[in-house]
Amino acid sequence: MSVEVRVPTLGESVTEATVATWFKKPGETVAVDEMLCELETDKVTVEVPSPAAGVLGEIVAAEGETVGVDALLATLSEEGNAGPEDVKPRAHSEMVEEAPAAGGAAVDVMVPTLGESVTEATVATWFKAVGDTVEADEMLCELETDKVSVEVPAPAAGVLTAIIANEGDTVAAGGKLAEMSTGAGASAPAAAPAPAAPTAAGGKDVENAPSANKLMAEKGVDPASVSGTGKDGRIMKEDVLNALNKPAAAPAPAAAPAAPRPAEDAAREERVKMTKLRQTIARRLKESQNTAAMLTTYNEVDMTEVMALRNAYKDQFEKKHGARLGFMSFFTKACVHALQEVPEVNAEIDGTDIVYKNYVNMGIAAGTPQGLVVPVLRDVQDKSFAEIEKEIAEKGRRARDGKLSMAEMQGGTFTISNGGVYGSLMSSPILNPPQSGILGMHKIQDRPMVINGEIKIRPMMYLALSYDHRIVDGKGAVTFLVRVKEALEDPRRLLMDL
Structure with missing residues (x-):
């Protein structure tokens, strides 16, 4: 039976790849999931495993050829059904x-x-x-x-x-x-096997990508100095490129091993491997710093009117809509209002293009025991206060329980982060790429303010807008914050679309 080997999904917005290396030749026997070839896109290297055990037939796309998603790469003659005494060997x-x-x-x-x-x-x-x-x-x-x-x-x-x-x-x-x-007669196995031993003493149990080995040999790079991001630590071609582009390490760290921590200190420490979520947070935040020309502008808002409006209607609101009336719906509506006037804060850079969004998918940053996640509320420009409050409460609850799906955390165009719930008085939020703006809310604190020539105590909140200066100018950023401030200090403006 003939089996087709096709180009797998290459990732969002990636439509084609180049065949870099064939690891097998026509006529060679291959096992299921054994690596057949390696593709290179403008972003990542993609390995293509064998979809079945058998013999590699014709190679349709040779090395160096450009292929699209789902294009035919090769054909494979699948093995016949194994008999009872001829079972395929399985991985260890x-x-x-x-x-x-x-x-x-x-x-x-x-x-x-x-x-x-x-x-x-x-x-x-x-x-x-x-x-x-x-x-x-x-x-x-x-x-x-x-x-x-x-x-x-x-x-x-x-x-x-x-x-x-x-x-x-x-x-x-x-x-x-x-x-x-x-089934009714199901029972446990007679004995459990011992864990498989490592393949080779002191050696890796996975092979690096051939293209990575070739590049390391050409450039004289020590494999021990390259951190592999492939499966099981496999070194990929882009890992070698990253190592080559990385600035040379300063001599100071080399002296660090000369002063090991005292044994009594080590005994009081705990080493815990980072979760994949925490690793992604760390990587994305660093990518944000390295990519965007990030700048933060500040303002402050008098929360008197919003607090008065909320106190006046919160009981009726909850009784009718079954949701608490918080401050997040006011800030979401105020941001939508400001983004319509300053659309570049709601845009993103794609290569040499600026993509303006005629909708607002609002990311609401939420702290969870596993780390920071940002569920997205879609098309908030069309939603009421009640719809926004219900969705924030529901997504926040599922974020804390780790129940959010991938789709619910993708596609945001702007983000609000409320550090005030933890007591933050002032901070500079970091962008959530590829977005160009993020609003930081902070603690509401009574402060003496001059109102019409008189000193009065007012509930004040500092606001911070971090933005990508490559696409948003200072004038636009300041204008955005001023419009948010005006809408919150006089909430009637939101109703009148002013």
Whole structure:
């Protein structure tokens, strides 16, 4: 049976790639998921695994050719069905004894769909052990991606017979996590295998990308100095390029090992691996600093009128709409009003183009036990105060529970971050790329203000707008903050569209 090898999805906005290297030749035998070739796009290097075990037939796209998404790369002659004594060898991580009892059926537990552009996850926690009886839809384990946590339920009732991916392992979307035996006669396996040993003492158990090895050899780069971002730490071509472009390390750090921490200090420390979410937060924030010409402008707003309006109507509002009337809906509406006047704050840079958005997808930054996430409220320009408050409450609750989907955190055009709930009096928020603006709210604090020549105590809040100076000029940024201030100090302006 002939199987087609096609170009996989290359990522958002990427439509074509170049065939960099073929690792196999026509006529060679390949195993399922064995690497066939490597593609290069303008952003990343993409590996193409074999969709089945068999023999590589014709190579349609040779090295150096440009191919589009889903284009045919090669054909593969699939192996025939293995007989009972001719079972395909399995990866060492899958060497488990399957012993479902008579009457039971073997069921694979697979990695669920992780969301757009997410291809792998880390197994965070197993809630069940081999031999445990589980009910259908009972939670088996939890996976962590670089954006959300994903729970994996049991696909059927039965007994967990084997765990293929242990805690800490990285698994691909659609990969195998475990095996179950279902049916009335399901029982645990007779014995659990010992963990597989490393492939080679002192060696890596994965091969670097051939294009990376070639570039390291040409440039004289020590592989030990390159941090691999591929699966299982595999060094990719872009990792080598990043290492080459990285400024030379200052001599000072070399002396650091000469002064190790005292043993008594080390005993009082705890080393915890960063979660994928925290790694992504760190990477994206640093990318934001390195890419955008970020600048922050400040103002302050007298919250007297908003607080009076909220106090007057909050009970009626909650009774009618079933949602609390907070300050976030006022700020969201005020920002929508200001963004219509200063559209560049709601735009983004794409290469040499500026993309203006004729809608507002508002990101509302929310702190969670796992880290900062930014759920997105779509088309807030068309939503009422009640709709905004309900959606903020619902998305905030699911963010804290780790239940937000990938789609709910993508596509934002502007962000509001409320550090005031933690007591922040003043801060400079950092941009959420590719957005060009983010508004920072802060603590409401009574301060003496001069009102019509008299000193009066007023509830004041500092506002901070961080913006990308490549697209937003100082005049536009200041005008934006002034319009937000005016709308909040006289909320009637929002109703009158002034």
